[in-house]
Amino acid sequence: EGLAISRQGNFYLIVCDMQSPNGGFVWFPGGPDDRYITQYIVTGLSHLLLLDPATGSNKDLQEIITAALKYLDQSVSADYEQLIKLTKKGAKVDGGLGNLQIQYLYLRSAFKNYPVPGSSLKAVSYYREQAQKSWIKQSRYMQAMIALALQRTDDIKTAKAIITALKQNAVISEEMGMYWKDVRSGYFWHQAPVETQAILIEAFAEINRDQQAVNDMKTWLLKQKQTQSWNSTRATAEACYALFITVPPAGADKAGSGIADLLQNNPDVSIKLGNTIVDAGASSNDRNDPSSQPEAGTGYFKRSFNQDQVKPAMGNIEVTLKAPGKPAGAGSTANLPSWGAVYWQYFENIDQVSSATAGALQVKKQLFVETQSDRGAVLRPITSESPLKVGDKLKVRIELRSDRDLEYVHMKDMRAAGTEPLNVISRYKWQDGLGYYESTGDAATNFYFSWLSKGVYVFEYPLRVTHSGNFS
Structure with missing residues (x-):
């Protein structure tokens, strides 16, 4: 417990050091305050408060959140004032809803105990109205954020309409779970499939309380980890948070937290490479190797063989899946999807590596x-x-x-x-x-x-x- 408190204190010191006097956060020390980074950090803090509500009583955390929200409230007000200046005289103010404003609405809705100041209420109301009108034009990522923001600010009808539309456009596969074909990777923060799936899980859990859809979406998230990767620390953090989300019980206003059975339901895998048998957790070449133990949640494990250990017979591969905790025999075969790969790896001198031209x-x-x-x-x-x-x-x-x-x-x-x-x-x-x-x-x-x-x-x-x- 003492170690946990010490680490928590160090966390607050690190966060404080990255916060500018105006409340915004920088990406790296010495740089300008960054609005997206600020909104991302504050969103992460809202997730922390959901997973561990007791942290909300920490005075240091309260000061960090208060300063950051003040900075963000002023930023969205400045957006609105600039929009008014750019609007022709006599014309109605319209549009101006971008990804940053949507992200702001989403994170701000998570802090009901930190009221929006009167000087920012008009701007917040304007962008909320724009979100209600134009959600259908937004990406899946932004639609999920809008749905959560509206749900938490009492526009349940629109929030449910967004979730219904999202489900109608989803692909549902027994093997891959539930996902959206039009979600693609890109070069901007809002073009991120793993992060998009994570917030969609939050939306379906909190708004529709759709347990089956949530489990199907978690399946897709886990398969990305098993077959490809969660390709950044940001993606990994968002994915882990989504996997901890549970559908809230009746009467609760937000998604709950916990570890669903889906994370613990991993089959026991046995792989036969010729005459060499590889079992999860029992490496033939190093039983003490940490990588030989199945990874919690995904069941991932890895075996490596040196050049002199590789034999031609290893080209004949058999894979057996067994239900967790059951002895081998009739009825023990697992009816669970699993992925794996066998690959050769070699190293090249750095001066022989050619430059990428695409x-x-x-x-x-x-x-x-x-x-x-x-x-x-x-x-x-x-x-x-x-x-x-x-x-x-x-x-x-x-x-x-x-x-x-x-x-x-x-x-x-x-x-x-x-x-x-x-x-x-x-x-x-x-x-x-x-x-x-x-x-x-x-x-x-x-x-x-x-x-x-x-x-x-x-x-x-x-x-x-x-x-x-x-x-x-």
């Missing part, structure tokens, strides 16, 4: 030796005829090309062996109108861009050669 981003990296002359610093390319020496100063030049606008981009540059960075302090930087956070790690330098406009960007940073030898 996709939204293209990166070109060059290394130069920096020397001094009577004209100042001179950069010369590194060649086999001019080997590096200990003490040489290198300049890393990275050219980043983007063919479209992107948000929340992470670029990781692996550092060459035998070199050490001269920029050891991580900090926020501005360059040619682009703001980014540069973080120096043990083996790489990381660049984080909250917004990256279409164009070409060049970044440089220095290294020092510290060791001699042939590295790969």
Whole structure:
């Protein structure tokens, strides 16, 4: 218990350090307050309060939430005032409902004990009315947020209409569960299939209290983890929260929390590779390997074989599923879906890996030796005829090309062996109108861009050669 309290205190300190004096949160220290990041963090805090209501009495948390909501209330008021300014004189104010305003309505509805100030009521009412009128034009992600916001602010009729429309457009499969074909990954925060599925689960649980639909949607969420991945920390956090959601009992106004049987209903899997038998939790090559234990919730486990252990007979594969806790024999076969894969993996020297030429981003990296002359610093390319020496100063030049606008981009540059960075302090930087956070790690330098406009960007940073030898 003492350790839990200590960790909770550390969490509040970390969150406080990332909060600006105006109540907004930054993505990285030194950067400007970021409205989406602020709304995302406050949404996460609302989830925390649902899973553990006792945390709501914490004074530090109350101060964090109060300051953040004040910042967000002022932001939505500023949106509305700007919309009025842009509206022609005599015309009726209309439109202006974007993803940020919808996200705000959703998170704000979770804090009924933090009233909206009078100065923001008009803006909030306006955007709520816009959501009631235009929900059908929104993405599935936004429709779920609107439905929850309206349900919590007493427009139950519209909320249920949205859920009905969502269910009519869903694909229901015995194998994959319930999902939506038109939900696609993209380059913006609201184009995220796992996060979309998570909030849809919350909406169906809280509004329609549809246990079957909730379980079917959880099936799809788990299958994404089993067959692909929850591809970010944000996706993982939202998916875990959704799996903890339970359909609320009669009389409750929000979805409940707990661990459904779906998470615990994993079959026992036995795989036969030729004459080699692999069972979950009993690795033939390392019984103490943590990865050999089935992962809670998904049942995922992994076995690795070295090159000398792989035999041709292993190409004959048999898989047996057994109902959890039942001995082998008649009636023990599990009627549960499972996925697996067998694959070869090999490693390649980094200098043999070719550059990617497709996709939204293209990166070109060059290394130069920096020397001094009577004209100042001179950069010369590194060649086999001019080997590096200990003490040489290198300049890393990275050219980043983007063919479209992107948000929340992470670029990781692996550092060459035998070199050490001269920029050891991580900090926020501005360059040619682009703001980014540069973080120096043990083996790489990381660049984080909250917004990256279409164009070409060049970044440089220095290294020092510290060791001699042939590295790969």
